[in-house]
Amino acid sequence: MIVEGAGHAGIAPGSAASPVVSAKIAYALSGATGALYFLGFPGVDVWPFAFIAFVPLIVALEGQKPRRALSLGVTAGVVMNVLGLYWLYPTLRRFSELSVPVCALLTLLVCAYQGLRIGVLGWLYARARGRGWPWVPSLALSFVASELAYPLIFPWYFGACAHRVLPLLQWAEVGGPIAVSLLLLAPNVAIAGAVVARLRRRPRPRRGIALGLAIPVAAAVIGQAQAWYVDWRVSSAERVQVGLAQANLPPPALRDRVERFRRELRITHELRRRNVDFVVWTETVVLGVPEEHAEAYLQTLFTRQLGVPTLIGAVLTRGEARERRLLNSALATGQDGKLTGHYEKHLLFPVGERLPLFDTFPALYASLPNAMNFAPGTSLEPVQLAGHPVTVLICYEDIFPGFVNDAVGHGRPEMLINLTNDAWFGDTSEPWMHLALAKFRAVEHRRYLLRATNSGVSAIIDPVGRIVAQGGSFREEAVAGTAHWIKARRTPYELWGNLPWWLATIAASGMAFRRRVAAPRQGPRGTGKNGGDGGRPELT
Numbered sequence: 001m002i003v004e005g006a007g008h009a010g011i012a013p014g015s016a017a018s019p020v021v022s023a024k025i026a027y028a029l030s031g032a033t034g035a036l037y038f039l040g041f042p043g044v045d046v047w048p049f050a051f052i053a054f055v056p057l058i059v060a061l062e063g064q065k066p067r068r069a070l071s072l073g074v075t076a077g078v079v080m081n082v083l084g085l086y087w088l089y090p091t092l093r094r095f096s097e098l099s100v101p102v103c104a105l106l107t108l109l110v111c112a113y114q115g116l117r118i119g120v121l122g123w124l125y126a127r128a129r130g131r132g133w134p135w136v137p138s139l140a141l142s143f144v145a146s147e148l149a150y151p152l153i154f155p156w157y158f159g160a161c162a163h164r165v166l167p168l169l170q171w172a173e174v175g176g177p178i179a180v181s182l183l184l185l186a187p188n189v190a191i192a193g194a195v196v197a198r199l200r201r202r203p204r205p206r207r208g209i210a211l212g213l214a215i216p217v218a219a220a221v222i223g224q225a226q227a228w229y230v231d232w233r234v235s236s237a238e239r240v241q242v243g244l245a246q247a248n249l250p251p252p253a254l255r256d257r258v259e260r261f262r263r264e265l266r267i268t269h270e271l272r273r274r275n276v277d278f279v280v281w282t283e284t285v286v287l288g289v290p291e292e293h294a295e296a297y298l299q300t301l302f303t304r305q306l307g308v309p310t311l312i313g314a315v316l317t318r319g320e321a322r323e324r325r326l327l328n329s330a331l332a333t334g335q336d337g338k339l340t341g342h343y344e345k346h347l348l349f350p351v352g353e354r355l356p357l358f359d360t361f362p363a364l365y366a367s368l369p370n371a372m373n374f375a376p377g378t379s380l381e382p383v384q385l386a387g388h389p390v391t392v393l394i395c396y397e398d399i400f401p402g403f404v405n406d407a408v409g410h411g412r413p414e415m416l417i418n419l420t421n422d423a424w425f426g427d428t429s430e431p432w433m434h435l436a437l438a439k440f441r442a443v444e445h446r447r448y449l450l451r452a453t454n455s456g457v458s459a460i461i462d463p464v465g466r467i468v469a470q471g472g473s474f475r476e477e478a479v480a481g482t483a484h485w486i487k488a489r490r491t492p493y494e495l496w497g498n499l500p501w502w503l504a505t506i507a508a509s510g511m512a513f514r515r516r517v518a519a520p521r522q523g524p525r526g527t528g529k530n531g532g533d534g535g536r537p538e539l540t
Helices: 023-040 047-051 055-061 066-084 088-096 100-130 135-149 158-162 172-199 206-234 257-273 291-301 395-399 401-411 430-445 492-496 499-513
Strands: 238-246 278-280 286-290 310-318 325-333 339-344 383-385 388-394 416-420 449-453 459-461 467-470 477-485
Touching (some): 023 055, 023 066, 023 158, 047 158, 055 172, 066 100, 100 499, 158 172, 172 206, 172 401, 238 449, 286 291, 291 310, 310 388, 325 388, 388 395, 416 430, 430 459, 430 492, 459 477
Parallel strands (some): 238 278, 388 416, 416 449
Antiparallel strands (some): 238 477, 325 339, 459 467
16 A cells, blocks of 8 residues: 655655645646746746745645646646747747737647646656655656756756856756756745645654755855856966957848848957957858858958958858758858858757758648758867867757757867847847856856857856856847857766756656555564564555
């Protein structure tokens, strides 16, 4: 049988036969978690809400069956995504030319799919609890599994709520964004345990509460010391003056090649007067150039006028007719305007850059003549910019920690550079969310991250996640600042990546399907609970 225990790790009671709140209250609590999550997330940035955001949901999940736990998690996830992805609807309306009902439906479908991630958390947790596993490991491992393994269209991590809390952000060097997420989850677990104990009319788990609240405090102390150490190391590295060209072209003008060149050149000349060592342009400035003629074309058109090493976003073409493919690329030039390296984007945005099944069913071209058909890149080699190796990330590649970890491990660059264009989303919170999520890459790899974006937010981010220089949103700017070339040793996250989290995901999956068998309870003299030989094992 399943025996209700007195608790685990002194935090909360064991599994209960029935929920602690009614169904209506449970769904209200789940919605509250979605709202608090949104308020703590980048864009609103009231980050202390992250320390309590999951408390309502954890209380609501107490004693629930897996199906109900799934729906409660989805409720929290949908509320969070509807509030956080509000910018998706006007984006669809502006660029898809679809009707209002269709855009609204598509937005809700995306939010429902994204919200299912928290539903997976609830389902795994309820399954593990129903099989007798202790509640704290069940919750923590289920949380990790949902953060790591659930595929999102617009990726995010709970840890992004702490992007401004530099002492906690330093733990990304150890375990990426999920490590920071767990630090934020700890006080949620402690407070929820106290609430459940009160509702069950049981003694409050004071040790567990103290432990849960102490974890982020201790982590912040250690993280601050690590930040000081990194600052000390960076101070002795080679300095470099960098420039970011933020052209701020509105989407309708993005195909105006002359205007793009004119703005980028004007900003580059301004940055040259500030004595920068190189300039970074934004994504897709150059359009439709055949790959094999790129260098000659660029030199003829404008690169000889630059007079400074420059990294240029370009859309190149490869092949002809039906075999023609587009390449979202970055081209590095020297001071003489000649190419010194190029990179092609690997992670293509679904639908926007590549529709599934195009290669399998070429007839789709006839039915969708305006669909983009980009080819993914094949090389993770760094490009040479101003005589140093840099890893280039295009568009939203900078928010995928696993991908960036592979690229850095392969190329051992001295700097990370992102070229992107968030103008499609308008003057909303999306560019700021993108910047917050990208900060983690600088900390994970202890290198500078430069972000040149068409409409903002362009920024220079140092190896502790601090913004050294930053442009505004939706204005033309020349952003200049000091960075350092970093020949970094491998960080812990570079060494093991997401392996610990994949092991946690496997453990969570096992707990969801395998019943826990506890050791026989021992009496005061080493005998069984009733003074016998130990009896049959019981589940706790």
